[in-house]
Amino acid sequence: MCFKAKRLHRLALGPVLSLLGLTSRLAWSDDTKVNQINMPVSVTEVGASIYNLHMTIFWICVVIGVLVFGVMFYSIFAHRKSRGVTPSNFHESTTVEIAWTVVPFLILLVMAVPATTTLINVYDTTDADMDILITGYQWKWKYEYLDEAGENLTFFSNLSTSQEEIYNREAKGEHYLLEVDEPVVVPVNSKVRLLITANDVIHSWWVPELAVKRDAIPGFINETWFRAEREGIYRGQCAELCGRDHGFMPIVVNVVSQQKYTDWLSDKQAEAAEIKALMAQTFTLDDLVKRGKDVYARDCQLCHGANGEGGIGKAIAGSSIATGPVATHLDVGIYGVSGTSMQSFGKQLNDVDMAAVITYQRNAFGNNMGDMVQPLDVFNHKQGQ
Amino acid sequence: MGEHHHGPAKGLKRWIFATNHKDIGTMYLWFSFAMFLLGGAFAMIIRAELFQPGLQLVEPGFFNQMTTMHGLIMVFGAIMPSFVGLANWMIPMMIGAPDMALPRMNNLSFWILPPTFLLLASTLFMEGGAPAFGWTFYAPLSTTYAPPSVTFFIFAVHLLGLSSIMGSINIVATVWNLRAPGMTWMKMPLFVWTWFITAYLLIAVMPVLAGAVTMMLMDIHFGTSFFSAAGGGDPVLFQHVFWFFGHPEVYIIILPAFGVVSQIIPTFARKPLFGYDSMVYATASIAFLSFIVWAHHMYTVGMPIAGELFFMYATLLIAVPTGVKVFNWITTMWRGAMTFETPMLFCIGFVVLFTLGGFTGVMLSMAPSDFQYHDSYFVVAHFHYVMVAGAVFSMTGAVYYWLPKWCGRMYSEPMGKIHFWISFVGFNLAFFPQHFVGLAGMPRRIPDYASQFADFNMLSSVGAFIYGGSQILFLYNVISTIVAGKPVSDDKVWEGAEGLEWTVATPAPFHTFAVPPRVK
Numbered sequence: 091m092c093f094k095a096k097r098l099h100r101l102a103l104g105p106v107l108s109l110l111g112l113t114s115r116l117a118w119s120d121d122t123k124v125n126q127i128n129m130p131v132s133v134t135e136v137g138a139s140i141y142n143l144h145m146t147i148f149w150i151c152v153v154i155g156v157l158v159f160g161v162m163f164y165s166i167f168a169h170r171k172s173r174g175v176t177p178s179n180f181h182e183s184t185t186v187e188i189a190w191t192v193v194p195f196l197i198l199l200v201m202a203v204p205a206t207t208t209l210i211n212v213y214d215t216t217d218a219d220m221d222i223l224i225t226g227y228q229w230k231w232k233y234e235y236l237d238e239a240g241e242n243l244t245f246f247s248n249l250s251t252s253q254e255e256i257y258n259r260e261a262k263g264e265h266y267l268l269e270v271d272e273p274v275v276v277p278v279n280s281k282v283r284l285l286i287t288a289n290d291v292i293h294s295w296w297v298p299e300l301a302v303k304r305d306a307i308p309g310f311i312n313e314t315w316f317r318a319e320r321e322g323i324y325r326g327q328c329a330e331l332c333g334r335d336h337g338f339m340p341i342v343v344n345v346v347s348q349q350k351y352t353d354w355l356s357d358k359q360a361e362a363a364e365i366k367a368l369m370a371q372t373f374t375l376d377d378l379v380k381r382g383k384d385v386y387a388r389d390c391q392l393c394h395g396a397n398g399e400g401g402i403g404k405a406i407a408g409s410s411i412a413t414g415p416v417a418t419h420l421d422v423g424i425y426g427v428s429g430t431s432m433q434s435f436g437k438q439l440n441d442v443d444m445a446a447v448i449t450y451q452r453n454a455f456g457n458n459m460g461d462m463v464q465p466l467d468v469f470n471h472k473q474g475q
Numbered sequence: 476m477g478e479h480h481h482g483p484a485k486g487l488k489r490w491i492f493a494t495n496h497k498d499i500g501t502m503y504l505w506f507s508f509a510m511f512l513l514g515g516a517f518a519m520i521i522r523a524e525l526f527q528p529g530l531q532l533v534e535p536g537f538f539n540q541m542t543t544m545h546g547l548i549m550v551f552g553a554i555m556p557s558f559v560g561l562a563n564w565m566i567p568m569m570i571g572a573p574d575m576a577l578p579r580m581n582n583l584s585f586w587i588l589p590p591t592f593l594l595l596a597s598t599l600f601m602e603g604g605a606p607a608f609g610w611t612f613y614a615p616l617s618t619t620y621a622p623p624s625v626t627f628f629i630f631a632v633h634l635l636g637l638s639s640i641m642g643s644i645n646i647v648a649t650v651w652n653l654r655a656p657g658m659t660w661m662k663m664p665l666f667v668w669t670w671f672i673t674a675y676l677l678i679a680v681m682p683v684l685a686g687a688v689t690m691m692l693m694d695i696h697f698g699t700s701f702f703s704a705a706g707g708g709d710p711v712l713f714q715h716v717f718w719f720f721g722h723p724e725v726y727i728i729i730l731p732a733f734g735v736v737s738q739i740i741p742t743f744a745r746k747p748l749f750g751y752d753s754m755v756y757a758t759a760s761i762a763f764l765s766f767i768v769w770a771h772h773m774y775t776v777g778m779p780i781a782g783e784l785f786f787m788y789a790t791l792l793i794a795v796p797t798g799v800k801v802f803n804w805i806t807t808m809w810r811g812a813m814t815f816e817t818p819m820l821f822c823i824g825f826v827v828l829f830t831l832g833g834f835t836g837v838m839l840s841m842a843p844s845d846f847q848y849h850d851s852y853f854v855v856a857h858f859h860y861v862m863v864a865g866a867v868f869s870m871t872g873a874v875y876y877w878l879p880k881w882c883g884r885m886y887s888e889p890m891g892k893i894h895f896w897i898s899f900v901g902f903n904l905a906f907f908p909q910h911f912v913g914l915a916g917m918p919r920r921i922p923d924y925a926s927q928f929a930d931f932n933m934l935s936s937v938g939a940f941i942y943g944g945s946q947i948l949f950l951y952n953v954i955s956t957i958v959a960g961k962p963v964s965d966d967k968v969w970e971g972a973e974g975l976e977w978t979v980a981t982p983a984p985f986h987t988f989a990v991p992p993r994v995k
Contacts, residue, residue, distance in 0.1 A: 124927045127911035129847055136843075144844045151834035158805060159827065165808045166823070170815075171745070177812040181747040186806070187799065194798045198791045201841070206784060208843040213780045228620075256923060258529040266528060267925045291616040292710055294775060294850060298916040303846045305776045307711060308615065309704020312777035329775075329850040329918045331609045333616060334536040337921030402536075 130299045133320040133345070137301030139208045147201060154197075215313045218283030222274065226286075226293030226306035226328065228433065229335035233274050235355075236285075243358050246438055247272045248388060249338045256338075268325040271388070273342035277351035278321050286312045290433075291333060297326030297341055305330055318345040334402070334431075335392075368442045369465045375449065378462050382450025385443045390451075393431065398455035402431060407455035416448070416463060420471045423448055441468040482985055491586075494578035495985060496563045499585050501881075503560025504874070506588060508950070510552030511867075513596070515943050517545035522905075522939040525932050530923055538922035539607035540599065546610025550728070551635050552592050554866050558731040559584075559642045561873055562670045564881065566646060568976035568983065569664045571655025571992045576648035584641035591634040598624035609920060611721065614702035614713040618694045625695065629688045636681040643674035643681075650674075655975070657994030661755070664974050665748065668755050669734030672762045676723045676730075679766075684720040687713065711776050718769035726765045729829075729861060730758060732869035733800060736822045738974070739876050740804050743819035744811030745971035750803040757796035757803075764793050774845045783842045790840035794833070801830055816969075817891030821872030824899050825865060832860030835910070850920075853913025859906045871898070871949065878953065879968045883982025884960030890952045897945040904938025 123130075131141055169175055223234040227246075235243040247270045254260040256267075263269070276282050286295050288306035296303040300316045318324070326341040346354070373381075387396075393403035398412075406412050411419050423444060426434035435444065445463045452459040483489045483498065493499050520541050524532045533541070563581065567574055575581050598605040603622030606612065617625060650671045654663070663671075690713075693699040700706020702713045733754075741748045748754065770778060770786040778786075804826055813819070835857040839848050848854060871894075879885050908931035913919075917928045924932060967977045975994070979987045 123915065125911075125930055126915040126927065129914045130916065140843050140847060143841060144838065144847070147838050147841060147844070151837065155830070155834060158801065158830065162805045162808060162823075162826065165805065165810075166813065166815075169744075169809065169811050169813055171812040172814070175810075175812045177745040178810040179746065180810075181749050181751070181807075182753075183750075187750055187753045190802045191795055191799060194795050195792075198794060198837075201837075202788060202791060205787060205841045205843055209780060209783060209787070212843055212846065213783075256530055258531065262528060262926055265925070267923060291620050292613055296850075296916075296918065298847060301847060303775050303849055307704075307776065309710070310777070326916065327918050327921070331539070331613070331616065331920045333620060334539065334607070336539070337535065337918070337923050 132301040133299055133318050133322065133324070134301055134316045135319065136208065136211050136316070137299070139204070139211065140301050143204050143208055146204065150197065150201065212314065215283050215315045217281060218315055219280040220276070221283045221285060222276075223285045223287070223311075224295055224306065226288035226290075226295070226332065226339075227438070228290050228333050228431075229328070229339040230438075231293075231295070231328075231339060231341060232289075232438075233272075241359070243355070243362065245272050245358070247274065247342070249340055251338075253392070265325065267338065268327070268340045268342070270340055270342045273323070273344040275344045275346060275351060275354045276318065277348045278318055278345050280348075281315055281317045283313065283315045286314065292330050293328050293332045293339070294330035295326070295341060296329040297324050297343055299324040300326075300343065303329055318343075321345050321347060365440050365442060369440070369469065372464055372466075373445070373462075375453070375460075375462050378446045378449040379453055380446075381443070382446035382448070383454070385439065385447040386450055386454075389435065389439065390447065398451070398457075406451050407457065409457075412451045412455075412457045413459060416452075416461065416467075417471065419448055419452065420444075420463065420468065424468070424472060436472060441465040441472075444468045492582065493585075494574075494582055496567050496575045496578070496581065497881075497983065497985065499575075499578075499581050500560045500563030500565075502585055503556050503563060503588075506585075507553050507555075507557035507560060510548050510556070510592060512946065512950075514545050514548035514553050515946060517541045517548065518939060519943050521545060522936040524922055525924070526936040527933065528924055528926055528929050533922070535922045536604060536607060539609075539920070540605040542920050543606045543609055543612075544596075544599070547595065547606075548592070549862070550610060550724070551632075552588075552595075554728050554862065554870070555639065556588060557870050558670075558673075558728070558866075559639075561666075561731065561735070561870070561877075562642075562646055565877065565976060566649055566667055566670060567653070568979065568987055569667050569974055570650065570653065570658050571975050571988050571994065572649060572653035573986065573988050573991075575645050576652055577645045580641050581645050584638045584645065587634050587638040587641075591631050591638070594627055594634075595631040598627050601627070611717060612691075613717075614691060614694070614710050617713075618691050618702055621695070626692070629692050632688045633685055636685045639677050640681050643677040646670055646674040647678070655988065655991040655994055658975075659994075661752065662994060664734075665737035665751070665754055665758075666731070666734035669730040669737075669758050672758050673727050673730045676727050676762055676765065680720040680723045680727075683716060684724075687716040687720065690716070711773070714773050714776060715770065718772045719766075721772065722769040723762075723765040725858075725861070726761055728866045730761070732825070732866045733758065735869040735873045735876075736804060736825055739818050739822045739872055740807050740826075741973070742876075742969050742971045743816060743822075744808045744813050746807060746811035747973075748803070749806040749809075750799070753799055754803055757799045760796040761793060764789065764796070768793065771840055771842075771845075774842045775849050787840060787842045791837070794837050794840075797833055801826060801833070816875075817886070817888060817895055818872040818876035820892065820895040821868050821875065824895065825868045825872065828860055828864030828868065828902070832857055832865060835860065848913065850918055851913035852909045852917045852919055855919045856906050856909035856913060859909075863906070864902055868898070874953065876969075877976075878956060879960075879963045880976060880981055880983055882957050882960070883963055884956050885963050886952055886956040886960060890948065894945055894948045894952060897948065898942055901938050901941030901943075901945055905935050905942055906938070908932075908934045908938075 129141055129144055132138055221236040223236055225232040231247045233245055250269045250271045251267050255262045286304050286306045288308045293306040294303060295306055302314055302316050304312045304314045322345055324343045328336055328339045393401055394406050395401045398406035411422055424436035426432045442465045445465045445468045449462040524538055601624040605624055606628045608617040690701040694701055700708040702708050702710050737748055768786055768790045771790045839845055839857060875891055912928045912931045917924055963981050966981055975992060
């Protein structure tokens with residue numbers, strides 16, 4: 091009830107506060123986004139000019155609207171039959187027609203100028219400081235920091251909001267649906283060129299505060315860029331309908347100082363090296379099951395259920411795949427099943443995680459197979475195909 | 476020669492074998508209203524799910540089926556057939572023709588519709604569910620990744636196209652050939668003009684839509700790769716083809732609405748329409764421009780900058796003839812002697828809200844700002860202002876305006892006014908806040924949203940329920956008028972009404988203008 095009262099209170103105040111926010115940009119602080127009614131003021135130069143363009147057209151429309159509706163409502167008030175007026179009979183004037191053709195045309199001409207210059211700026215992807223290849227998947231984003239030496243840093247970014255919050259079994263967190271497990275991290279004041287594509291259907295990468303929205307199209311690579319001028323965390327979402335979980339693939343961009351960025355990058359590289367080392371190791375069944383449980387929760391549970399009971403995907407508990415030959419199980423995990431929602435996870439999971447999750451599935455939910463898959467097995471399986 | 480008026484056939488045969496333009500018009504109108512309620516029910520499900528953050532009522536997959544079916548049914552089942560119904564009823568009566576030029580084809584083009592929508596709606600019960608890829612059905616979500624029901628959807632679109640093309644050919648043939656003596660081109664009522672131009676648009680673009688869905692069919696079943704990059708195709712090609720149909724399509728919906736408003740405002744302003752000639756030229760210009768602006772729906776696909784600039788400039792131009800229309804309507808009101816019966820209220824509502832939708836349209840036409848608006852709720856707000864407050868408001872006004880002529884009985888004016896005000900408030904409550912959440916960053920077609928959008932979404936849902944509920948009042952008003960409304964005997968019905976349709980008896984007899992009138 092308390093929640094409801096607060097909501098109603100906000101409901102009443104929100105629009106009033108918002109109106110103030112619209113006329114004065116300063117009135118709207120960064121962290122109060124509740125009931126925001128206007129485009130966020132971007133932290134990029136291009137975004138600022140887009141915002142200015144938006145507000146310019148908005149005010150032109152307001153002025154035209156006030157004039158046009160003013161005339162109309164005056165007429166509705168003054169020229170009504172109940173006031174005993176007699177109707178005139180005038181019904182054409184070429185002069186007037188020409189005037190209201192030419193004047194709007196001139197206004198549009200004036201509006202086209204800033205629009206054109208801004209557009210040219212958006213399209214200028216030259217001289218970038220760094221390149222990130224973004225690939226849309228159903229329903230997550232892959233980020234690949236392109237490196238001239240060929241040591242690309244690659245990771246997937248998944249929604250980190252729990253199903254409990256989505257299905258209202260737990261209170262919703264502050265960044266409900268706009269939080270991920272691995273944010274994109276970029277240095278402040280650097281020109282970041284984005285190369286955007288998709289693996290399956292069309293997605294669209296949109297972060298309002300960076301003023302970037304570009305479609306991710308399978309088989310084609312789109313280019314755009316941004317240079318964030320202020321540190322902070324900027325959140326966005328997929329903007330193109332891409333199937334069932336279109337609403338559940340957010341984007342989080344963490345803009346940090348150059349120093350922090352370098353630290354983050356070396357941490358990430360160390361992490362990658364660690365995984366590489368792990369790939370050569372042999373694990374015990376317990377280790378694999380333990381690691382596999384986490385992987386399962388992140389990548390499998392949504393479709394196959396917390397207890398392997400199935401849902402959108404087939405049941406894993408007692409399934410012929412999880413209790414059948416290991417090679418078939420690896421095939422399904424690595425290559426997916428075409429024509430179904432079972433994706434290929436071969437590129438999304440490293441060999442350690444793949445080995446762990448397959449082992450987990452074969453030993454959980456009552457599938458007590460007792461066998462296990464080592465990272466090297468996954469590697470060899472991939473080579474063999 | 477003795478005039479030998481025969482009445483309609485009795486019973487069900489009258490409707491199944493109908494060739495009379497009034498009967499067919501009536502069937503179109505009732506059918507489209509039924510579809511309006513069905514599409515509206517889907518909208519209610521959407522808004523109920525969006526009432527609060529979190530998933531409460533439906534699963535995301537079903538939500539996508541609802542948004543898709545809502546769009547398809549409203550565009551192809553409700554709005555388009557309603558205007559075809561109006562055209563059937565009014566065009567022959569407005570140009571002094573005894574009927575439509577091709578009555579049997581007219582029958583066919585109507586009777587294709589009910590089975591088609593039955594087919595489309597039946598996909599909801601198929602394995603894998605109904606189409607869930609949005610009414611714009613972008614490939615490859617609608618091809619490689621589509622549910623099996625997509626094939627039924629493709630067949631339904633083919634049938635709809637067939638029906639629309641036949642309906643359009645009929646209108647074109649009627650206007651060319653059956654105008655009464657003296658009914659020259661520049662004397663035709665604007666509703667006839669706008670429909671005449673619309674019919675050509677339909678004939679031009681429905682085959683393009685058919686082409687798009689045929690390519691999908693080939694990709695799905697016959698191993699082609701029109702829309703798959705892996706086989707040498709291009710998913711963006713789909714969008715170009717679709718919007719080459721889709722943009723004229725939105726004018727197909729709105730031009731007849733312009734025609735309706737241009738009939739109603741002069742009646743209640745008791746003053747001739749201002750700038751008749753310029754209205755005709757503006758309609759023709761809008762129709763022409765509609766063919767060269769399609770890619771403004773696709774600014775974010777990564778077109779070359781020259782393409783973006785071309786489509787941006789061309790789109791801006793549309794504001795000019797559209798502006799001319801709005802100015803003409805307002806000048807028609809100026810120094811008239813206005814009264815505000817229900818049809819007039821809906822038309823004034825139309826002018827105000829359609830103009831707001833036009834303003835957001837100009838904003839959207841700016842490619843750089845569109846990078847922020849595109850696929851957000853701002854777009855949802857924009858096209859509902861032009862589709863609902865534009866097309867549906869004018870259609871509602873049209874029903875109130877001509878209903879007394881059709882059935883010889885007067886609707887309840889107080890109930891009509893209440894319907895208008897509830898609609899007006901409900902509509903704005905539903906769609907105005909969507910501008911805000913869209914600008915603030917809420918994407919469209921999502922079943923759940925971040926907490927900061929909660930309040931406006933709740934308002935929006937409340938508004939949608941109010942607007943949806945007001946249609947029940949409309950239905951009640953129409954039925955009670957037909958059954959027990961106060962009889963009207965005056966041919967003119969409205970004091971300020973002009974035109975041939977007001978010269979025939981009220982209610983309009985089964986056959987009108989067996990002898991062509993002479994227009995001075």
